[in-house]
Amino acid sequence: MTDATLERLPVAKAPARRDIGLKRRYAAERRFRFYGLAAISVGLVFLAVMLLSIFGKGYTSFVQTSVLLPITFDQKVIDPQNKRDSDPNVLVKANYPVLAQRALAERLGISPTDKPQMAALKGFVSDGVRTQLRNMVVADPSLIGTTKDVWVLAGANIDSAFKGQIDLDVAEGNRKVSDKQVAWMNQLRDQGVMEGKFNTGLFTFGASSRPETAGVGVAIVGSFYMMLIVLVLALPIGVAASIYLEEFAPKNRLTDIIEVNINNLAAVPSIVFGLLGLAVFINFMGLPRSAALVGGLVLTLMTLPTIIIATRAALAAVPPSIRSAALGLGASKTQTVFHHVLPLATPGILTGTIIGLARALGETAPLLLIGMVAFVADYPTTPLDPSTALPVQIYMWANEAERAFVERMSGAIIILLVFLMAMNITAIVLRRRFERHW
Structure with missing residues (x-):
């Protein structure tokens, strides 16, 4: 073989081309891994944002604000004419929210004759107390004429304020709870008769127009x-x-x-x-x-x-x-x-x-x-x-x-x-x- 023939053989160039091809394949593989990890990371970020948003807004629903009230089952309100033996529907039609309102006024030291103060108490306790007290009396009519401490649900706005979901620093006209209600809420909390309890109603109640009595x-x-x-x-x-x-x-x-x-x-x-x-x-x-x-x-x-x-x-x-x-x-x-x-x-x-x-x-x-x-x-x-x-x-x-x-x-x-x-x-x-x- 002559020297001219040896010069034409591409001995030194073949490894260089092969190295370039390997580098390109390795670079493409790294890019593919990066794209895959980036896609997974973006998906996990969106999933985390969704879960944090849901849990951040929903974990408080498992706690419901309740107030311990000394309910007096007054016969004048429930059965003034003493007809419950002949007409059991009398116990169903009674005005039970009045009993809760009177008990709340007694707990706060408000006179029942103070109409402005009594009017401000409306909405402090859930209207679902009607069903709660009615069921108690229907199940046990002997409660009539007695006084019993009962945990009742607070109203939706009071519940939100108690959980810190309402900014109480804004002007009174721009929020759904008044300054009086905030003061009463703090008073009851200091007395230890108002607290957040596990919301069993979320799992037992049905549909309701009142949020505090709505469940799944x-x-x-x-x-x-x-x-x-x-x-x-x-x-x-x-x-x-x-x-x-x-x-x-x-x-x-x-x-x-x-x-x-x-x-x-x-x-x-x-x-x-x-x-x-x-x-x-x-x-x-x-x-x-x-x-x-x-x-x-x-x-x-x-x-x-x-x-x-x-x-x-x-x-x-x-x-x-x-x-x-x-x-x-x-x-x-x-x-x-x-x-x-x-x-x-x-x-x-x-x-x-x-x-x-x-x-x-x-x-x-x-x-x-x-x-x-x-x-x-x-x-x-x-x-x-x-x-x-x-x-x-x-x-x-x-x-x-x-x-x-x-x-x-x-x-x-x-x-x-x-x-x-x-x-x-x-x-x-x-x-x-x-x-x-x-």
Whole structure:
């Protein structure tokens, strides 16, 4: 080989080009990692801002200001003509807020004849005291003529002021509590008869026009009825449809169309299912509006595609060798599916079902269309009774102008998030507990 030939060989340039290519690939990989971490960080920041906003506004809803009052169950107010034995409705119609107002005046040292002071006491105690004292007297008429210390709820504005949610440094005309009420509030707090207590009413009360007596108890019961209906209908129908499509159905154009439609239904906006439920279950079948039964049927239609897709994926994940071994030992196709394949796919089926139920629990749009936005104060005893749901109750409180309802709304969101987190954690635990790796 001559010297001219050796000079033409690119011996020294090849490593340099290779190094440049590696640097570019490494740089692209670093950029991709940076973009991924940046996207995750932005998402976590927005999630943190949302959670801080919700918890910052809603944690105070779990505490309600109460006042300890010496209630005198005066017979002249409750049953002046002593007719309760012949007419029990007398105990229901009595003016119980007067008893609370007199007890509050006594606690503050105000004379009942001082009309300006007595007028200023209005709104200090919740008007829900009417129901509270009425229920006590109806349950135990022997209270009439006696005096008993009773914890009663403070009014919404007094509650907000006691929690520090109202700026008391601004002019009196620019806030909802007067200087007299602030002075009385401080006096009762110094006496130890006014304090914040755990708000059990948030979990037991129904809808109310008064924020301090509003709760999500009725909404929780309505959501429970709907989730029970979804579970009873969607799980067996979804699993049966999945088993047939995955294990028994022939592969032809018809089954392909069915599979495409199932996948498309999983992506359909939930409000479309609400329109379907309104047209079929209410207008055509005549089922009652605002009933948990109709809500459960609508949510069942919406959840079915999710359960079918998850169940089919769980069945497909079972190795073919399981089926071959069972068939080789003489098992029929049905025995193979129900005795071997289905038990192994159960963790995936449970996970898909719980995730579908969690999605249904948080839906609002389809329930609004079937009338579940109604004002419901009484607990539903059957799925046919008027009821509401947690997301709908949150939507209703979001439209209220009072600050106390915003607090209740954030508290209800926290409760809903706890339910959703519990369901998703349950799905993860079940999958890890029963999942098998092949």
